[in-house]
Amino acid sequence: MAIMSLIRKPAGDAAPNAAEGRDNLDRFQEEFSRFFDDFFAPAEYGLFDRAPGCPVDLVERDDAYEVVADLPGVEKKDLDLTLASNVLTIKCEREEEGKGRRSSFSFKRSLALPDKADPASVSATLADGVLLVHVGKRAEATPRKIELQVK
Amino acid sequence: MNANDREVRAMVPESAVYEEEGKVLVELLLPGVRKEDLSVTVDQGRLVVEGKRKDYAEGGVALVRERRPGLFRKTFTVDERVDAERSKASFDKGVLTLEFEVKESAKPRKIQIA
Numbered sequence: 001m002a003i004m005s006l007i008r009k010p011a012g013d014a015a016p017n018a019a020e021g022r023d024n025l026d027r028f029q030e031e032f033s034r035f036f037d038d039f040f041a042p043a044e045y046g047l048f049d050r051a052p053g054c055p056v057d058l059v060e061r062d063d064a065y066e067v068v069a070d071l072p073g074v075e076k077k078d079l080d081l082t083l084a085s086n087v088l089t090i091k092c093e094r095e096e097e098g099k100g101r102r103s104s105f106s107f108k109r110s111l112a113l114p115d116k117a118d119p120a121s122v123s124a125t126l127a128d129g130v131l132l133v134h135v136g137k138r139a140e141a142t143p144r145k146i147e148l149q150v151k
Numbered sequence: 152m153n154a155n156d157r158e159v160r161a162m163v164p165e166s167a168v169y170e171e172e173g174k175v176l177v178e179l180l181l182p183g184v185r186k187e188d189l190s191v192t193v194d195q196g197r198l199v200v201e202g203k204r205k206d207y208a209e210g211g212v213a214l215v216r217e218r219r220p221g222l223f224r225k226t227f228t229v230d231e232r233v234d235a236e237r238s239k240a241s242f243d244k245g246v247l248t249l250e251f252e253v254k255e256s257a258k259p260r261k262i263q264i265a
Contacts, residue, residue, distance in 0.1 A: 024226050032167065058215035059208045068207040070182040070218055072245035111215070129182030129245015132207075 053109035054090065065117050065135045069109070072129035081124055081133065086113045088133060116140075161201070161222035168227070173258055175233050175251045179225060182245035183207070183218075189242065191249065193235040198227040200247065232257035 057068040069090055071079070080091040093106040113135060121136030165180040179200055181189065189202040206220035229235055229251075237252040 025228070027163065028227070031163065031165065055217035056215060057208055057213060057218050059211040059213055061211040065214075066207065066211065068183075068218060070180075070245075072180040072182040074244065114214070128185065129180070130207075 053092070053107035056090075056109065056111060058111060058113075060114070064137055065113060067111060067113075067131075067133040067135070069131040069133075070129065071126070071131050074126070074129065074131075076126055079126065079131065083113075083119050083122055083135075086115065086117055086119065087111070088113055088135075090131065161224040162219045164200075164223050164225055166225055170253075173253050175253060177227065177249040177251070179247045179249075180245065181223070181242075181247050184223075184245065186242055189247070191240060191247075193229060193238070196229050196231070198229050198235075198249070200225045200227075200249075 118136040118138040201224040239250040
C-alpha cells in the first residue's frame, strides 16, 4: 500500500488537529477503497443498486427539460446518446491511456423522460465534465374537436 | 462526531493518489466546477481543495436529483517527503490533477557495494 506511506497520522493527541486528522484519514481510506469500486466498476449494477453509472439531475423548466450528468474526464468520443420512446440512454465507454493509473470503464444509464418531452427538439453539450441534455417540451396537447358528419 | 455532523458537512469529492516517477499525483473529480470557484492551498502540511459548484436545478423543478450542488472540500495530509513548493496543477474536463515532486532527499538511493 504505497498510499498509506504518503499519509502520516498526526503524532499524539497533543497536536491540535489530531482528532480531525484521524477522522480525515479514516474517511480518506474509506473513500480510496471505494473509489475504484464505485466509479470505475463495470456496469453490472443490480436493479436496486444506488449508483448505476453516473449521477444525474432531471430539471423541469417552463419550456424544456434538462438532464445533467456528471462525467468527469469523459470526452465527446466516449459518449453515445440515444433517445427512444422518451427514454434517454447515456452510454459511456472510456479507454484511459494513462500509465495504468486509471482503468478503462464503461456504463450505460437510462432515464425515462416525462410524457411532455419532445424527442424532436433535443440538443446536448459536454463541458467541464458535465453533460447537459436539453429536451424541449411539446406544446400542450389541445383537445381535438371531431366533426361529426351526418349523412 | 455524529450522523448530523456529516449531513451539514461539505460534499467530499472522489479522489485518488498515485505515486509515479518521483512524483505524487493527486486526482480529484470535480465535474461542473468552474476554475474560478476552486481553491487549492497547502498550509502546514495540509492540502485543502475546496470550493462550490453551481446548482443546475436553480430556477427549475428538480424531478431527479442525484448530484450534489454547493460546497465541497477535501483535505489531505502532505507528508514531509513531498515538496509542496514544487507543484503543478491542471484542471481539465472536471478532473483536477495536482502534481507534487518528491524531495530529492526522500527518493530511494541506490547504494553501490564497493
